[in-house]
Amino acid sequence: MARAAVTRETRIPDLDFVQELAQQLRVDGIRMSTAAGSGHPTSSMSAADLMAVLMARHLRYDFQDPQRATNDHLIFSKGHASPLLYAMFRAAGAISEEEMFTYRKLGSRLQGHPTPAIPWVDVATGSLGQGLPIAVGIALAGRKLDRLPYHVWVLCGDSELAEGSIWEAIDKAGFYGLANLTPIFDVNRLGQRGPTEYEWNTDLYRRRVEAFGCDALVVDGHDLHAIDEAFSRVREASERPTVVIARTIKGKGFSELENKDGWHGKALPKDMADRAIAELGGVRTLRVEVAPPQPGSPAIQEDGTSVSLPRYEKGAKVATRKAYGDALVALGARATVVALDGEVSNSTHADQFKQAYPERFFEMFIAEQQLVAAAVGLSVRRYVPFASTFAAFFSRAYDFIRMAAISRANLRLSGSHAGVEIGEDGPSQMALEDLAAMRAVQGSTVLYPCDATSTAQLVQAMAGAEGIVYLRTTRGAYPVLYGEGDSFPIGGSRVIRQGQADRVAIIAAGVTVHNAIEAAAQLDREGIAVRVLDCYSVKPIDRQALREAARATGGRLVVVEDHYPEGGLGAAVMEALAAEPDPPRVVHLAVQGLPGSGKPAELMDAAGISARHIAAAVRKLKD
16 A cells, blocks of 8 residues: 655655655656656666665755755666656656656657756766766765765666776776765666676675775665665765665566566556556555755855966967966866866876866876766866867767767867877877867867967857867967957957958868968969968858858868868868858868878878968969
């Protein structure tokens, strides 16, 4: 028989009530997935006891105020168990039964995998192995910055424990002593196509967790007393995170499906769902008054401090990666700006921020997935994270960047050492795909400045931008082209030289701007006038400036970039002008083959993007 709803006076329900609540969560997960015709009810059923104990007796959360600074955080790293999460929201009174039945329907915020379209969801999950790394960033904020008592709980599936990103997260959680973080491993033995890698070998998981510097508690995931005791213990931890490793049964509660393979990701047919609901004790309408969080405010608050950007003398040679570090230090005057790096900060120049603001710098070492994930977690707590590494290495974290866009996270990513311009290190270090990759991210901004002045201004603009913002910086030092009064709005461009007699427009960004200037000077001596356009904003690109350049030159454009031909600056230019009534003629100079080692000038020349190649393309196109 279902128990009555919990009142505010009985804030901590007893375990008899929790048992009924767990059955309700199972029943509602079945109901909504069967109504939708899809979903993951059996994956939800295995973790129902864990989540019932958590929400009824240990979670501290104000569903009326999801932005409350001291709320706990609950992340479903196994995002496919969304029926369980949404059933919890119904039990908390956050959503109605009617909304519950909109699950997976067009226009519903109850999507197949959770997203922040729901105010009680911090980040999008569903690409496995991501929820726990992001939670590390949230826990870092709580322990190192906010200094608030909120706890971060993460439900992980055992299939995703094969992901390296999970162990990057456990490692960094142990390294930083994140006692305010509790991963909960739902070890139900069965994955999508059969048994998981280690099935019910919970002792193996325990040894791995402990090897990474964390504590572990192994429990029967259906023993409410054991779960309750474990959650009480993790709340008391002060030095290290504790991982709760729970042995569970997939499909728990319905004898026809318990520990049965072949039911992953399948909704129960109506007749089977009816039998399951009957065996689980029928539909319930229990309501849980989740305990409120403690009062408190973050130790760090945005105080409106003004930022004074570095200044550079025209003609001085400064690497844009150095200007990134200079500008980041300047932005550090704002208390909510934080920086992260992947053990290359002496090359990205993020180490300058570390020296100035060590308490707001987080070293993620050579763990790029965790680097991006921690930045996402810090953004959940409304910090302004700048994450830097070599541009090529962001490719290892691309799925995290893609998912961050679905989360509507605000990330600032700086990729240094891009293109063949890096020189002798060779192709393993040369980002030649990054512009294409970052442009493809939904709602992203992609910036590629050519000098120190524009870099500093764009770094400041990044701090106030929304979404995923990527800055590509150059290894070598090049002359400062712009003065203090020049402006660089996102979506803009700069005309470096132009005249009434321009025959061709050279479109460049980053290092190739300098090659274009050299080519233009050479052509000028030959009596060939050209326009040079610095497209520092690759996305959004300055379509109006491109149109004007095409109009002024009779539709003759040379686009030159230190990137593979696919998806970079050339693609951005051609996409912007493809719908024009009279599209321009475009010659596209890019890195065509696989480069090797050499000096920067040699490599750019071999790739066909040096000044002499640009000049040759102009001569061929001008008539």
